[in-house]
Amino acid sequence: MTFPVVGMVGGGQLARMTHEAGIPLGLKFKLLSDTPQDSAAQVVADVVVGDYRDLDTLRAFAQGCDVITFDHEHVPTEHLRALEAEGIPVRPGPDALVHAQDKGVMRARLDAIGVPCPRHRIVADPADVVRFAAEGDGFPVVLKTVRGGYDGKGVWVVETAEEAAEPFRAGVPVLAEEKVDFVRELAANVVRSPHGQAVTYPVVESIQVGGVCDTVIAPAPDLPEELSLQAQELALTVAEELGVVGHLAVELFQTRDGRILVNELAMRPHNSGHWTQDGAVTSQFANHVRAVLDLPLGDPRPRAPWTVMANVLGGDYPDMYAAYLHCMARDPQLKIHMYGKDVKPGRKVGHVTVYGDDLAEVRERARHAADYLRGTITE
Secondary structure (H helix, E strand, C coil): CCCCEEEEECCCHHHHHHHHHHHHHCCEEEEEECCCCCCHHHCCCEEEECCCCCHHHHHHHHCCCCEEEECCCCCCHHHHHHHHHCCCCECCCHHHHHHHHCHHHHHHHHHHCCCCCCCEEEECCHHHHHHHHHHCCCCCEEEEECCCCCCCCCEEEECCCCHHHHHHHHCCCEEEEECCCEEEEEEEEEEECCCCCEEECCCEEEEEECCEEEEEEECCCCCCHHHHHHHHHHHHHHHHHHCCCEEEEEEEEEECCCCEEEEEEECCCCHHHCCHHHHECCCHHHHHHHHHCCCCCCCCCECCCEEEEEEEECCCCCCHHHHHHHHHHHCCCCEEEECCCCCCCCCEEEEEEEEECCHHHHHHHHHHHHHHHHCCCCC
């Protein structure tokens, strides 16, 4: 029996954890990585080092792969169309992925299918930003470059026309959005296969610090059932309408007047779904692999009433391994996931997950471990 080869473009931690999920299934992975030192390149046996922006490199990499999928959304859309035209399965395909690559395209499509979003439009220059602000409640306004942003990069909250000048220096289209008065950020994670099977994970609360995801709580505490169901149905609708294959994360705002609005889309395993590694029957990574191979999807239900994932960010304490003794002795049920990255201030280098019956206790255990690994606490 010949097991399929999954080609993963991108060598970051998402590829590393997706590879891990495929090991028990006997799947073979081939990786296109920027460098041999990238997170996934350290653990995958078959690594090609090359530039994902080069079509010939992508063509050569795809040889011998049964399907191509992604660690990030940055592969040029026209290159993916070329691979598809040559009969290479690309999942998610370029017609779907473009909605995660280009925020302008995403907003236009979500508007067309009736998905609730913040007020928005493409703006031409700082003067146009002023006009956009005047059309609503005035400043502040959120500005985003339509391509290339992530983890708070490519996003500005501006108060004046002078501040609005900065985003236009990148020379790419700029999307203006109203600054939503939200209670908190949520995420609805779903997985969809080519034959249309789909599963939904519980809606989670995502807590951001400095534009970077810090903590995820599953399920989102005190979320009314009707809003939870609405968020899950919305994510399933987006996945079907856009033709997504694989994992889709729909990042949401819960507004003060009881609505949910779509903030961003990600068509790959996502930080808001890392809790599923230990807290769900089938993780987002395992279900993503199943989906891109068109295998039956696994059970997405949680293992416990509460799971908390806390990201481990780099600080001034580089020797995180030295902290294992304390963390593991203090909490034998703690799960630590490190990415093999050099420790740099503010960089995501790992995460921890904890699950249990008492939310306050679970949150404290996860927070303590993440902070101790980072070196911000010492006891």
